[in-house]
Amino acid sequence: DAGITQSPRYKITETGRQVTLMCHQTWSHSYMFWYRQDLGHGLRLIYYSAAADITDKGEVPDGYVVSRSKTENFPLTLESATRSQTSVYFCASRGVVGTGELFFGEGSRLTVL
Template structure:
């Protein structure tokens, strides 16, 4: 029972490079989310997806792109990385419904130099 996984777990890149963070869940959850976590801001929603091929912006979407061609995968791409995108990125999923919780992946620590 793998649950929800993220890769890579750590990434160092340079300003201007494209970076893709992967998220994979084995529960067939409908909903998936990408958050970034920075000191003083808590968890902020970047993008979310209600199902395959259905995605929408969250609170801080600028500079990010997502896709969801398969239910189990939800990659996040930084098209041209900036230093302000240095953060810890968490992917989460939920089956949906008012009583359902979100399950978080282990996170990806991204450093943009």
């Protein structure tokens, strides 16, 4: 089915472990984004990508790594998870520069113990 999918939907891990959240879109959209959502903060941009092999930092990039070897995939890695990274993570894509709509995945809820 066409769309944007995230996996896993739920993840519990321990402090210090590496975690990778996957994001896959079937529209061939150029732009992809990773956000985290915490109460009182709305959505905060972690990283974004304008095209394959082009990534850039957002508002809160520390502790996260991204890659974009293929247009359709944009994984987010927490190299050494911390409790402050407990959050709901949303991936989004956009096909049109400027006023284009963002299409979101259903989110990945991550708990770091």
